[in-house]
Amino acid sequence: MSDKPKIGFYWCASCGGCEESIVDLAEDILTVAGAVDIVFWPVAMDFKKSDVEAMPDQSIVATFINGAIRTTEQDEMVNLLRRKSQFVIAYGSCAHLGGIPALANQFPREQILKYVYEESPSTVNDEKTRPATSIDIKSHTLTLPGFHKLVRALDQVIDVDYYLPGCAPTPKLLKEAVMALLQGKLPPKDSVLAPDIALCDECPRKDSKPTDVAYTEFKRPHWTLMDATKCFLAQGVVCMGPATRGGCEALCVNGNMPCTGCFGPTSRVQDQGAKMLSSLCSSIKPTDEEGIDAVLEGVPDPVGTFYRYGLAASILRVKVNKE
Amino acid sequence: MPDQNPTNWEPVIVAFFCNWCTYTAADLAGVSRLRHAPNVRIVRIMCSGRVDPQFILTAFAKGADGVLIGGCHPGDCHYSEGNYKLLRRVRLLNRMLRDMGIEEKRFRLEWISASEGDKVKSVINEMVAQVKALGPLGLPKQYEELDKELEHIEQQSSGKEAHSHVG
Numbered sequence: 001m002s003d004k005p006k007i008g009f010y011w012c013a014s015c016g017g018c019e020e021s022i023v024d025l026a027e028d029i030l031t032v033a034g035a036v037d038i039v040f041w042p043v044a045m046d047f048k049k050s051d052v053e054a055m056p057d058q059s060i061v062a063t064f065i066n067g068a069i070r071t072t073e074q075d076e077m078v079n080l081l082r083r084k085s086q087f088v089i090a091y092g093s094c095a096h097l098g099g100i101p102a103l104a105n106q107f108p109r110e111q112i113l114k115y116v117y118e119e120s121p122s123t124v125n126d127e128k129t130r131p132a133t134s135i136d137i138k139s140h141t142l143t144l145p146g147f148h149k150l151v152r153a154l155d156q157v158i159d160v161d162y163y164l165p166g167c168a169p170t171p172k173l174l175k176e177a178v179m180a181l182l183q184g185k186l187p188p189k190d191s192v193l194a195p196d197i198a199l200c201d202e203c204p205r206k207d208s209k210p211t212d213v214a215y216t217e218f219k220r221p222h223w224t225l226m227d228a229t230k231c232f233l234a235q236g237v238v239c240m241g242p243a244t245r246g247g248c249e250a251l252c253v254n255g256n257m258p259c260t261g262c263f264g265p266t267s268r269v270q271d272q273g274a275k276m277l278s279s280l281c282s283s284i285k286p287t288d289e290e291g292i293d294a295v296l297e298g299v300p301d302p303v304g305t306f307y308r309y310g311l312a313a314s315i316l317r318v319k320v321n322k323e
Numbered sequence: 324m325p326d327q328n329p330t331n332w333e334p335v336i337v338a339f340f341c342n343w344c345t346y347t348a349a350d351l352a353g354v355s356r357l358r359h360a361p362n363v364r365i366v367r368i369m370c371s372g373r374v375d376p377q378f379i380l381t382a383f384a385k386g387a388d389g390v391l392i393g394g395c396h397p398g399d400c401h402y403s404e405g406n407y408k409l410l411r412r413v414r415l416l417n418r419m420l421r422d423m424g425i426e427e428k429r430f431r432l433e434w435i436s437a438s439e440g441d442k443v444k445s446v447i448n449e450m451v452a453q454v455k456a457l458g459p460l461g462l463p464k465q466y467e468e469l470d471k472e473l474e475h476i477e478q479q480s481s482g483k484e485a486h487s488h489v490g
Contacts, residue, residue, distance in 0.1 A: 075473065106422070150469050157473060274376035277419065281411040282372075287397065287404075292414045302419040315380035317466065320424030 005061040008040035012067030012074040018092040021168035062087040068094040073145035082158040093167040095154040098312020102151040105318040163192040167262035194247030214285035218298025232258040243276035273306030334388035334454040343401040345393025351440035359444040360451040372405025389454040396434040
């Protein structure tokens, strides 16, 4: 093995989009691959857990972990990788803030398992079999990972050094992070490796953002013919831009879709959803309860709208469960 | 921390009162020697419009059983429209808190003018009774319970390596 810096990639509760984004480096992946040794990358290369266990502690320079943590296997693997790595980078919205999987924190574990294994229309399971963590069949014991009660962001399970935000992070941000790592030019620990300013700052429609807006209705994107040049908020379409960190170069806006918040909040905000709710509601036009409620009918699912990627890392984290 | 023992449990209500109306009313209630339940921790703010929803969520997450906000009556805001801004946030927050499982009666907004010391008393007493009836919210304890599932993972894994299927 060469003495190039060793890099690892791992995935937890995620969709695979973050892995795609690594491949999206296109020809730059050769630059990265030339500069480092990839010692662990289950989606693309054949390594086993035992290979990682055999490595000396701290021997991997950096491991990029994507996905949220839901199972005991993920929990165990990220703890192992933490021990073997000098730096751990939470890669993508799910590792950073919980991501889409964390929306499941609105439901108790039992409700999820019951629906998936018994009630969903496509399920045929007359014996109501559920996955067990351990089962004895003849002389064998078969095991499966356990299912945690909560979906967690990576830093709620292990210590994280840096965060690369986004669903998925852009190849540009990944390349910059790898280069900063190789050149030893990393910012202070705990930094999010993206600009610390709201998306509006780099939005191509910035000039049409009104200084004073008074919402009379909120339109949902799939019911609306959207002006491709005007600020979404000025059109009455909920855009998470003001409460979301920039750095994606306004990818969704350039596709004529509003921001849904995948880069998370800036460093001055703890709870992205609360901040967006605050900003949006403050500028509703009516002053009476009935009028306000009529405008707010355009936000049928506040948790899903404001915490689409950040429920696990939000202040409340989980639906209060009185089981 | 509040006593979580159900027999002598007393709710903690975090109250945000605006400087110009409700806080002054609470002062009036004090000098008038009106007796109200001692469960409220009052935070004085310049305007009810200053109440960031993060304050409310943080209060619940850190152990409050209820959150009460007091501001000037509509039309009376010292800064002309701060209370309307709050009202709009509260209308959506009510729905969001319900979706997150926090009962409606744990979160209350009241307009109380500087002269309404008796209203401070009746609102506090009523809310304390309602929250008492609901019982503890106890979020810090819930988080602690949930996070117990993260303990000892490393120790378990060092013993047996049978089930992890990576790659």
